[in-house]
Amino acid sequence: RPIGSTxxxxxxxxxxxxxxxxxxxxxxxxxxxxxxxxxxGGHVTQETRLWNDEKGETASMRSKEDAHDYRYxxxxxxxxxxxxxxxxxxxQRSMPELPDARRARYRDEFGLxxxxxxxxxxxxxxxxxxxxxxxxAGDPKESSNWVTNEVxxxxxxxxxxxxxxxxxxxxxxxxxxxxxxxxVSRQAAKKVFxxxxxxxxxxxxxxxxxxxxxxxxxxxxxxxxxxxxxxNDRPVADYRAGKTKALHALKGLCMKATRGKANPQVVERLxxxxxxx
Numbered sequence: 002r003p004i005g006s007t008x009x010x011x012x013x014x015x016x017x018x019x020x021x022x023x024x025x026x027x028x029x030x031x032x033x034x035x036x037x038x039x040x041x042g043g044h045v046t047q048e049t050r051l052w053n054d055e056k057g058e059t060a061s062m063r064s065k066e067d068a069h070d071y072r073y074x075x076x077x078x079x080x081x082x083x084x085x086x087x088x089x090x091x092x093q094r095s096m097p098e099l100p101d102a103r104r105a106r107y108r109d110e111f112g113l114x115x116x117x118x119x120x121x122x123x124x125x126x127x128x129x130x131x132x133x134x135x136x137x138a139g140d141p142k143e144s145s146n147w148v149t150n151e152v153x154x155x156x157x158x159x160x161x162x163x164x165x166x167x168x169x170x171x172x173x174x175x176x177x178x179x180x181x182x183x184x185v186s187r188q189a190a191k192k193v194f195x196x197x198x199x200x201x202x203x204x205x206x207x208x209x210x211x212x213x214x215x216x217x218x219x220x221x222x223x224x225x226x227x228x229x230x231x232x233n234d235r236p237v238a239d240y241r242a243g244k245t246k247a248l249h250a251l252k253g254l255c256m257k258a259t260r261g262k263a264n265p266q267v268v269e270r271l272x273x274x275x276x277x278x
Contacts, residue, residue: 011047137174
């Protein structure tokens with residue numbers, strides 16, 4: 002139809018379509034052909050056209066001027082079917098959420114990026130796992146990050162589907178919740194995730210087994226930061242001379258002193274307080 006028009010143009014049928022790829026190519030060709038006709042001020046003829054896959058184009062077979070050319074007639078053995086609106090409404094209520102509705106909800110309610118939405122709605126079971134994960138973790142964006150990265154990677158490596166995934170949504174949700182609460186760092190959480198996969202244990206047991214629970218206690222970390230500053234005059238002097246990269250060296254020493262368990266954000270804040278105070 003012409004731009005700005007709400008009235009649809011005449012119908013064109015296409016035959017000799019033997020695959021979805023042919024359907025796609027034929028539709029794309031017809032879109033270009035009809036747009037060119039309308040742009041030139043012409044009229045698209047109601048007709049049947051034949052798709053030629055080798056040439057990548059359609060050719061006219063026969064025109065159909067009106068509905069009577071189709072020779073419609075009622076089937077005597079099939080009585081008219083009348084469907085009550087109440088039945089239609091009942092069926093609609095019983096239907097699961099359709100992909101378009103789920104995509105809109107993930108975009109509007111959760112604020113997920115388009116890539117994540119595409120991954121989570123392409124597989125209904127994966128979307129269900131994400132829903133359960135979000136319920137346990139309490140954060141849809143972080144849950145989506147885990148599903149589209151770590152979970153997908155694990156599924157690809159093991160050649161399995163989410164239905165056979167070894168980690169229940171409740172357990173992975175518990176791990177994500179601990180990460181959000183700064184009880185375990187993001188980097189440590191990945192190690193915990195792999196341990197859960199390998200050993201079939203809970204998030205809590207995996208963290209205990211690996212000794213990866215994050216230290217966020219400020220009093221304990223302040224003592225460590227004070228000791229690191231006292232023992233390392235050179236990077237301290239460099240920082241106070243304007244070499245801000247020296248802060249990373251001090252932060253690294255704090256992390257080393259806690260065997261990587263310290264909350265890096267808390268460590269950096271405490272170092273800045275002690276150095277600038």
